[in-house]
Amino acid sequence: MKLNFEVDGDEFILAGEASSQVKKILKQLGVSSEIIRRIAIAMYEAEINMVIHANGGKIEVEITPKKVYIVLKDTGPGIPDIDLAMQEGYSTASEEVRELGFGAGMGLPNMKKYSDDLKITSEVGKGTTVEITVYI
Amino acid sequence: MKLSEVKEILDAEVLVGEHNLDREVYLACGSDLMSDVLAFVKDKVLLLTGLVNPQVIRTAEMMDIKAIVFVRGKKPSEEILKLAEEKDMIILTTKYPLYISCGLLYSKGLTGQESKQEGGHET
Ligand SMILES: Nc1ncnc2c1ncn2[C@@H]1O[C@H](COP(=O)(O)OP(=O)(O)O)[C@@H](O)[C@H]1O
Ligand SMILES: [Mg+2]
Numbered sequence: 001m002k003l004n005f006e007v008d009g010d011e012f013i014l015a016g017e018a019s020s021q022v023k024k025i026l027k028q029l030g031v032s033s034e035i036i037r038r039i040a041i042a043m044y045e046a047e048i049n050m051v052i053h054a055n056g057g058k059i060e061v062e063i064t065p066k067k068v069y070i071v072l073k074d075t076g077p078g079i080p081d082i083d084l085a086m087q088e089g090y091s092t093a094s095e096e097v098r099e100l101g102f103g104a105g106m107g108l109p110n111m112k113k114y115s116d117d118l119k120i121t122s123e124v125g126k127g128t129t130v131e132i133t134v135y136i
Numbered sequence: 137m138k139l140s141e142v143k144e145i146l147d148a149e150v151l152v153g154e155h156n157l158d159r160e161v162y163l164a165c166g167s168d169l170m171s172d173v174l175a176f177v178k179d180k181v182l183l184l185t186g187l188v189n190p191q192v193i194r195t196a197e198m199m200d201i202k203a204i205v206f207v208r209g210k211k212p213s214e215e216i217l218k219l220a221e222e223k224d225m226i227i228l229t230t231k232y233p234l235y236i237s238c239g240l241l242y243s244k245g246l247t248g249q250e251s252k253q254e255g256g257h258e259t
Contacts, residue, residue, distance in 0.1 A: 013189075020194065102170055104172060
């Protein structure tokens with residue numbers, strides 16, 4: 001099964017809608033709640049990042065009996081130093097974003113923790129692609 | 137602890153889920169930082185927060201958190217409440233601040249996740 005979502009970069013309020021839908025579908029498919037939780041958290045963090053750091057983008061989700069594979073692609077500013085960005089507590093989020101309860105620099109570490117495989121490719125000025133794999 | 141007890145202890149008003157107050161919560165977590173909730177909460181807790189925006193509901197949804205208390209008299213917008221209703225959540229609001237709310241619940245036996253964070257960073 002393949003699902004596609006557009007994430008609006010101007011609507012912080014709507015961020016998480018795609019993750020919510022995927023969570024619902026996985027539940028209908030009978031995936032265990034522990035696995036769903038891991039997928040939901042990782043995807044939600046990535047979706048939030050798309051909105052707060054990169055003006056939105058596109059998400060593709062592929063669900064097979066063995067795994068869930070999520071690709072989040074944006075055309076935002078890119079990440080100059082991915083190793084640095086992966087560190088706990090590292091964040092370039094604005095004060096405005098912090099006031100909304102995000103920007104603690106735990107998103108990427110969280111994605112790593114909850115996924116079985118995390119791949120980030122990024123080019124400054126071009127955009128970022130995040131690939132999350134979780135085995136069911 | 138039953139949510140009806142939580143309501144009583146915090147002298148709270150029920151904004152969503154009035155008929156579901158017989159549901160139980162076993163642990164609680166107080167935080168204004170959704171990033172931390174996403175990173176550290178392991179159980180299906182009762183969330184207490186002073187932060188009011190739709191991402192509080194979203195975060196709770198991803199974490200399978202079913203009940204939220206907004207502290208310091210904060211009342212979420214209709215939009216937020218509608219989202220919570222769709223997710224079958226229970227929303228309470230209390231006039232007590234976060235620290236006092238947590239203290240009151242804790243002293244009545246609703247504790248938190250015990251484990252200290254290993255390798256945590258200073259905030
Ligand atoms: N999609 C993205 N586009 C551009 N920069 C990003 C993206 N995702 C993450 N980053 C960068 O990596 C940093 C760390 O991300 P994260 O761990 O999620 O923390 P936070 O979102 O709280 O800042 C961000 O502050 C930002 O600088
Ligand atoms: Mg983030």
